[in-house]
Amino acid sequence: MRRLLPEPAEDVDPYHEYADAPGVRIGMVMSLDGSVTDAEGWSDGLGGEADFRVFRTLRALADAIVVGAATVRTGRLGPARLRTSLRERRGGPPAPIVVVSRSLDLDWTLPLFTEAETPTLVVTSRSAPLESAPVPLIAVGDDEVDLPAAVRALADMGLTRLLCEGGPALATAFVRAGAADELCLNIAPTLMGAAHRTPLVGVLDGPCDARLTALYEDEGVLFARYSLRR
Structure with missing residues (x-):
C-alpha cells in the first residue's frame, strides 16, 4: 500500500496507518459508480485482496x-x-x-x-x-x-472503538443519528451499472459534511478516510 495523502510514502503498513481509530468508524467498499454491492448482491467481489487486507486490519483494530x-x-x-x-x-x-x-x-x-x-x-x-x-x-x-x-x-x-460494517441501512442509521466519527471508504476500480447499484447510504435528514484526512492506493483500489462532522 502507498500513501498519497497527507504525506506521500511507499510501502506503508495499513495497521499503523489506521491505528488511530476513532469512536465509531464505518468501513465500506464501493464501486466507481457508487454501488456497495456486486452483481450477486454482496460486497465480496468489489475490492479484491487489497480490500480484504484493509478489511481484516480494521477488524483487528476494533474493540467491537x-x-x-x-x-x-x-x-x-x-x-x-x-x-x-x-x-x-x-x-x-x-x-x-x-x-x-x-x-x-x-x-x-x-x-x-x-x-x-x-x-x-x-x-x-x-x-x-x-x-x-x-x-x-x-x-x-x-x-x-x-x-x-x-x-x-x-x-x-x-x-x-467500534467498526460499523453495515450494511447500508445500518451505516445510514449511524450517520442520521450523528453517531459516526469516520468513514473508511474503499473505492474499487469497477463499474457496476445501474442494474446492480446499491447506494452507500439511504435517506438522510440533510447533508453530512466529510473531510478527507488520508488517501491510499493498493492494486488499483483507492482507500479514503473521511472525518464526519457530527
Whole structure:
C-alpha cells in the first residue's frame, strides 16, 4: 500500500496507518459508480485482496464489530477470526461482533451465536422479546434502537472503538443519528451499472459534511478516510 495523502510514502503498513481509530468508524467498499454491492448482491467481489487486507486490519483494530440484523439473516456472516499475524499485533482474540436488531428476529442456531471465540452481543430495543435471546443483550430505546445510547453502553463495557460494517441501512442509521466519527471508504476500480447499484447510504435528514484526512492506493483500489462532522 502507498500513501498519497497527507504525506506521500511507499510501502506503508495499513495497521499503523489506521491505528488511530476513532469512536465509531464505518468501513465500506464501493464501486466507481457508487454501488456497495456486486452483481450477486454482496460486497465480496468489489475490492479484491487489497480490500480484504484493509478489511481484516480494521477488524483487528476494533474493540467491537457492529453489523445489522439483515446481514446476519443472510447466514453469510460467521464469527470473527484473526490471522496469526494480526492476532499477535492485536494481543488477543478477535473483537466481538455486535448485532443491531430492533425485533430480535434472528436465528440463534447460526455459528455467529454458537461458535464465536469472543461471544456475540446483540443491541436491541426494550420492546423486543428480551427473554427469547440466549446471548448477552443491550436494550436501548423503547421501540427503536437508540444508537447513541448503544455506543455509550458499549463504551461502558470497554468497547470504545467500534467498526460499523453495515450494511447500508445500518451505516445510514449511524450517520442520521450523528453517531459516526469516520468513514473508511474503499473505492474499487469497477463499474457496476445501474442494474446492480446499491447506494452507500439511504435517506438522510440533510447533508453530512466529510473531510478527507488520508488517501491510499493498493492494486488499483483507492482507500479514503473521511472525518464526519457530527
